[in-house]
Amino acid sequence: MARTLRGARIGVVVLVLLTLAGAYHFGIFARVAEPKALAETLVEMGAWGYLAFILAYTVLQPFGVPGTIFVVAAPLIWPWQTAFALSMIGTMCASVVGFSFARFVAKDWISARIPARLRKYDESLARNAFQTVVVLRLIFWMPQVLHSFFGVSKVGFWTHFWGSLVGYVPPLLLVSYLGGEMFDASGRLQTDAWPILAGLLIASLLIAALARTYERRRLSGGPRSSRPARGR
Structure with a gap:
């Protein structure tokens, strides 16, 4: 059994390496190097661009390609509702792949x-996993190292899934809806976008602070309320 599991893990690693090598050989990495190039490629594909967007996002983002390239490119191509839906699907699929690779492979x-800056959240995950996942996704979004951190932690798969989903909604909705005001046709950040990003950062930090305050009050009040009253 152990030998079979080891062989399966090696097989998955080889498959990932072959996929990345194939993407490099066929120039896919060059096309997704910036939002403008990615947008042009997806427009050329027509209706197949939806599927290509999700597949490329799912396969490439967990292993090095920044997810922001896909998220920024989406509103440059499609209406904001479509961009938001595709960004959510692609981001969730990439998160699941990154999480599963770290946990099972x-x-x-x-x-x-x-890194140690993420390890400090181990205790928070143990106490309140769902809330911690939401806060970390809301603040840090989708870096590969965060997928990996959740994968090697003790957080359950579905807790990670639903917590990530909730945490992704505000930033992805904002970028999809205001993408035209935040980025130019080349996918570069416009000057007017800085107040929007600052507002998102402040809102994220405020939510994180409120969540921590609530958690501390709940934990500090829990032990006292659980003690039985002494008789006189």
């Missing part, structure tokens, strides 16, 4: 490389 190797 390369847990020991990845666990040794998780």
Whole structure:
């Protein structure tokens, strides 16, 4: 059984490496290097662009390609409702792939490389996993290292899934709806976008602070309320 599991893990790693090598060979990395190039490619594909967007996002983002390239490109091509839906699907699929790869394929190797700035959230995940996942996704979005951190942590798959979904909604909705005002045709950030991003950052930090305050009050009040009253 152990040998079979080891063989399966090696097979997955080989498949990932072959996929990335194929993407490099066929110039896919060059096309997704910036939002403008990605947008032009997807427009040329017509209706197949929807599927290509999700597949490329799912396969490439967990292994190095920044997810913001896809999120920024989407509103340059489609109406904001379509851009938001595709960005959510692609982001969730990429998160699941990154989480699953870290948990089931390369847990020991990845666990040794998780930065200390994320390790400090281990205790929060143990106390309140869902809330912590929401806050971290809301603040940091979708970096590969965060997928890996959740994968090697003790947080459950579905807790990670639903917590990530909730945490992704505000930033992805904002970028999809205001993408035309935040980015130019080349996908570069416009000057007028800085107040919007600052507002999103402030809102995210405020939500995180409120969540921590609520958690501290709940934990500090819990032990006292659980003590039985002494008789006189």
